[in-house]
Amino acid sequence: MIKVAMCWDDGPSTDIRLTSICRKYGAKATFNLCPKWISAKTTLPTWQSQPQVGVWSHKGFQCGRVGLDRLHEVYDGFEVASHCMCHETVGKNMPLDRFLKGAIDARKFLEDEFQKPCRGFAWPCGQYDDHSALGLQEAGFAYGRTTEQTVDPQRYVHPLILKSNGHFQDGNFWEKFEAAKANGSKFFYFWGHSYEMVDCEGLWNQLEEKIRLFSEDPDVSWANVIDIVS
Numbered sequence: 001m002i003k004v005a006m007c008w009d010d011g012p013s014t015d016i017r018l019t020s021i022c023r024k025y026g027a028k029a030t031f032n033l034c035p036k037w038i039s040a041k042t043t044l045p046t047w048q049s050q051p052q053v054g055v056w057s058h059k060g061f062q063c064g065r066v067g068l069d070r071l072h073e074v075y076d077g078f079e080v081a082s083h084c085m086c087h088e089t090v091g092k093n094m095p096l097d098r099f100l101k102g103a104i105d106a107r108k109f110l111e112d113e114f115q116k117p118c119r120g121f122a123w124p125c126g127q128y129d130d131h132s133a134l135g136l137q138e139a140g141f142a143y144g145r146t147t148e149q150t151v152d153p154q155r156y157v158h159p160l161i162l163k164s165n166g167h168f169q170d171g172n173f174w175e176k177f178e179a180a181k182a183n184g185s186k187f188f189y190f191w192g193h194s195y196e197m198v199d200c201e202g203l204w205n206q207l208e209e210k211i212r213l214f215s216e217d218p219d220v221s222w223a224n225v226i227d228i229v230s
């Protein structure tokens, strides 16, 4: 038996389709959200007609964001976790207190909104350092997901520096899953952004197939990310 956990970052409106796939197969998932990016109204994805300077997009795909109007419809029943208020990223231009405030305020927002503890964290841009990790631990966070990889997510040096088995679009995704099983790992954990599938049916089908295969595998059960450190 192996438990499979997954998490998804940034709250793009492509999470609407992703959560409906998860519900269809009874899959658990954690969504790492930035409350400052949650507007009153949901904005849907669009392709830029031409490259635009200073406007964020994924290869020209503006992913939109889930807004307050659909926040519960989309995320209720899943775990939500802090990804800082507006993606505050650890680095030399980010004072520690500003980073920690971003992380903690996001958690408070999510706990008020969803009326449950939200002790998870995902490091924006995967950037972390020891001071920030200790600060998050003191603030009561249970884990912090990096973008580094391991064959066994439970063999962490520190739970605030948690590694996953990889990214959902890794070319050797299934080899990594087999390696985790061969290693005797109790968890297989992957992450991504739903906007990386843009509006490409082939990519969405690829992910749905992964989720379907896990759900139909009698030796697999779904888990939440926080279960890895519990």
Ligand SMILES: [Zn+2]
Pocket (backbone or CB within 6 Å): 009, 010, 083, 087, 124, 125
């Ligand atoms: Zn992010």
